Amino acid sequence: MSVDYRARLRRVYAAIHDDPAGEHSLDAMADVAALSRFHFHRVFAAMTGETLAEAVRRVRLHRAAEALVRSEAPLAALARAHGYADAAGFSRAFRAAYGLSPGEFRRQGRALPETLRRITREGGSMYPVTLETTAPQRLIGLPFTGPYLKIGAAFDRLAAEIGALGLWPRTRGMVGVYLDDPSAVPAEALRSFAGVLVAEDLPLPEGMQEHRLAGGRHARMAFRGPYAGMGLAYEWLYGSWLAASGEAPRSAPCWELYLNTPQSAAPEDLATDIYLPLEDSHD
Structure with a gap:
């Protein structure tokens, strides 16, 4: 057995x-x-x-x-x-x-809102943002419902399963997809997806689900630091940056690519690229 x-x-x-x-x-x-x-x-x-x-x-x-x-x-x-x-x-x-x-x-965490206001007044940039066009990508992983900051529970379960199946060599990075607007949906009802990037020919493991990331234009924000600060980073991206950019967000969820993990990096060294889907340019 x-x-x-x-x-x-x-x-x-x-x-x-x-x-x-x-x-x-x-x-x-x-x-x-x-x-x-x-x-x-x-x-x-x-x-x-x-x-x-x-x-x-x-x-x-x-x-x-x-x-x-x-x-x-x-x-x-x-x-x-x-x-x-x-x-x-x-x-x-x-x-x-x-x-x-x-x-x-x-x-320091309590001081961040004032930092955001100061940067907005001065017209500066809180985090580096670049415009990129990405290809469609495939994820396998686990859905999660609840506050976004607690998605780590789903990532821990996913990592354990990927390790038990010996699939880490066939993955290309960990991605979180955030499907709801936290300002409009109660925290306990927020839907997200904890996944890993994989090739099309990898069979879907039993008990996991598949999610597709649509390609196209994105704003990529290079967030660095503890995950607890991400909420304010999103506020800046959707507020000050978007207003000054002239861009329009596409009807698709944001997703995060984790360049390292809390297992391998100190909290202040955590590196996360946040992708905001944008409408096609009409230039």
Whole structure:
């Protein structure tokens, strides 16, 4: 009888994302994966590219970074809510990952709206934007419904499945497609797609879905930094940049190409190209 490692790893990542503050010990997660403790950690690391401790820490700190700029909660409360016994331990882990203390990160995040307003007044550019024409592309992956900043849960499940199937050499990058307008659709109902770029001849794995990226003209914004800042980047792209560009957005969803991942880069070094589909030029 063959072992379905995809389903087992999917359960582990689901447990971490459903309760980031949980203990998630090796014994507990081995039980979730229905693997012996002796073999579980080696299998998990080999198939996902990160240890269990790294996965738990990454998810906890990503959620904490979002909470820091979106809430007024004291650091001690945020620490407990994200699996840390006290503010000191949380601060050490956060600084190691983000290069800033939680307080400094919160202050910088709160200052970004004023930065956006200043750049708008001065006519500057917050992020580099270029106009490009792309070819149609094929994605395979998993749909996700919920706040866009939580799509990482779907990407973790997808990465585990791609690893278990040995398909990484046949992929050409990870892409997130965002199908709804977050200003018009409730956060819990937002639809998105976590995918990898693949060739046309790759068979669709069981349990995954296919998504097509339409080719054509796009504005490509080179976003750099923690994912928690993307919301403001989109506001600038759809507001100041679009108004000054003379371009019109096409009736197609934005998508993001991830040039690296939180597993391989520090948050301040994360590189994401955001593609906004544009109407054809009439010059």
